[in-house]
Amino acid sequence: MYATIRKYEAEQSAIDEIKQRVEHDFVPLISPIKGFLGYYWVDSEDGFASFSLFEDRAGAEESNRVAETWVKGVLSQFVRNQVEITSGEVLISEAR
Secondary structure, eight states, X not given: OEEEEEEEXXXXXXXXXXXXXXXXXXXXXXXXXXXXXXXXXXXXXXXXXEEEEESSHHHHHHHXXXXXXXXXXXXXXXXXXXXXXXXXXXXXXXXX
C-alpha cells in the first residue's frame, strides 16, 4: 500500500470554496485511478492537507501528477507557496 500526503498553504477565508472544488471536482478525478483505496482532506490553521491511499506506487504517482495539473489550473488563486508532497510505501497500518 502507498500513501501520498500533500500539504497546501491557503487563506482560511478560502477553505470553504477550496473544499467544495476538491470534493466535487478533484476527488472524482483520482478515485478512478487504478488501485485507489481512499482520500482524506484535513483542514489546518495555515491551509489544508490531503491523504491518499493506493494499492501500489504507480497509482500514488499518477495521483500526484493529476493533483499537480489540477491545482495549477483550478486552485492556483487560493494556494500560496509550493505544495509539500510526501509519498511512499505504508509500512505500518491499522484501522478499526
